Amino acid sequence: MGITLGLETSCDETGVGIVADGVLLGQALASSMDEHIRYGGVVPEVAARAHLESVTSCLRQALADAGVAxxxxxxxxxxxxxxxxxxxxxxxxAAKAWALALNKPLYAVHHVAGHVAADTLQHGPLPDRSIALIVSGGHSSLLMLGDLATDPIVHLGDTLDDAAGEAFDKVARLLELPYPGGPSIQRAAESGDPAAIDLPRPLLTNFSERQRYAFSFSGLKSAVARYVQLARRTGEPIRTADVAASFQEAVVDVLISKAVAACRDHAVDTLLIVGGVAANARLRAVAAERCLAAGITLRVPAPRLCTDNGAMIAAIGDLVVRSGAKPSGLDFGADSSAPLDRSLLV
Incomplete structure (x- = not known):
């Protein structure tokens, strides 16, 4: 049994996970989110300092959780x-230091591939062909997947401007709801009417063939901004719950409609939904309903595996190691805009 340790520090969560042969043995997570709330978003240098302070303790906690030395x-x-x-x-x-000190192979992996791999910790190996809907703060993509460890990742469509999670944050700010926007919008929407406000469904109709599976949420965000501005100008009360519910419904409708269409068009019967926004309860409910109607097998990991964590990086590392891939060595660097073509970056 090979044991793979994964380390995640791409944003404001420090995560360490330990996986062996597709089984999660242990993990630890530290978040600096509370330090960013007053700024309304993640401050890179604050996040980096928090990683420095947390990475060693997370390593120790994950090892203890797994019962592994x-x-x-x-x-x-x-x-x-x-x-x-x-x-x-x-x-x-940190990972280079650990690999050098322990004389262990090191693998540089893609963050988003980790999100996909997180699902395998709950639902087992992926089928030979599947489609993944990636929904997070920085990514809204539809991907065609083969063997996640070895095959190229094919992009069917990506976000053209604001990703879904980014749009949630911006609309929450417009409605004066707390950061992060995803949970705040969901909570507000629970008492709102999703049909109360007529909001656009961008690129769901009147799209070019190139835009068939693409996403654009900038216009939807602007529609909410116009509603809020008009209400303030006329002195009308802003129906926060209704706006939140209507906005959330529009985002969910676009995401799931395009994902189901992609599965049908490509004769794929398995859809994965992963990333931070995949924790949204309304998204999960609508996806389950529409996939059932379309005869599509839906795979969505538990919410704790949707947000950034070390387990997902250990999971993709475990798959790559078991595929027999060559280690990355110690001379690679961080790539803040790494393209998603393969799971192993170097």
Whole structure:
């Protein structure tokens, strides 16, 4: 049984996970989110300093959780991109130090591939072909997947401007709801009417063939901004719950409609939904309903595996190691804008 340790520091969570043969043995997570709330978003240097302060304790906690000694680790995987450059540098430097000290192979992996791999910890190996809907703060993509460890990752469509999670944050700010926007919008929407306000569904109709599976949430955010501005100008009360519910419904409708269409168009019967926004309860409910109607197998990991964590990096590292891939060595760097073509970046 090979044991892979994974380290994630791409944004504001420091995560360490330990996986062996597709089984999560242990993990630890530290977040600096509370330090960013007053700024309304993540401050890169604050996040990097928090990683420095947390990475060693997270390593110790994960090892204790797994009941594994550091010397028993067989390989190390680290997020080398994409993400905040200063945060990535902390993780890459720590992983290199561990690999050098332990004389263990090191693998530089893609953050988003880790999100996909997180699902395998709950639902087992992926089928030969599947489609993944990636929904997070920086990514909204539809991907065609083969063997996640070895095959190229094919992009069917990506975000053209604001990703879904980014749009949640911006609309929450417009509605004066707390950061982060995803949970705040969901909580507010629970008492709102999703049909109360007529909001656009960008690129769901009137799209070019190139935009068939693409996403654009900038216009939807602007529509909410116009509603809020008009209400303030006329003195009308802003129906926060209704706006939140209507906005959330529009985002969910676009995401799931395009994902189901992609599965049908490509004769794929398995859809994965991963990334931070995949923790959204309304997204999960609508996806389950529409996939059931379309005869598509839906795979969505538990919310704790949707947000950034070390387990997902250990999971993709475990898959890459078991595929027999050559280690990355020690001379790679952090790549804040790493393209998602393969799971192993170097």
């Amino acid at each position: 550091l010397e028993q680790v067989d390989a190390i995987a680290v997020t080398s991109g994409p993400g905040l450059a200063s945060s990535l540098h902390v993780g890459v430097s």
